[in-house]
Amino acid sequence: MQIERQFAGPLQDTVIQRLRDPVDGTICYLYLPISAPHSPVTSTGFVQYGPNAIGSINCLPGTPVAAPGRKH
Secondary structure, X not given: OXXXXXXXXXXXXXXXXXXXXXXXXXXXXXXXXOOOOEOOOOOOOOOOEOOOOOOEEEEEOOOOOOOOOXXX
């Protein structure tokens, strides 16, 4: 997947990224928070995020991007 564009999200501190698979043309939109509240760091070094803090993804089939052809 390659990032094609990034847009401001509908809520503060969120973004929407448009990604495309160069092989089969699949297009995905990722809705992501720029910052997400989480628990204090545990003794193992991990944190726990609350529900719905990670974001969402939506994909749909697309048209493969054609490689530039040679001119004769």
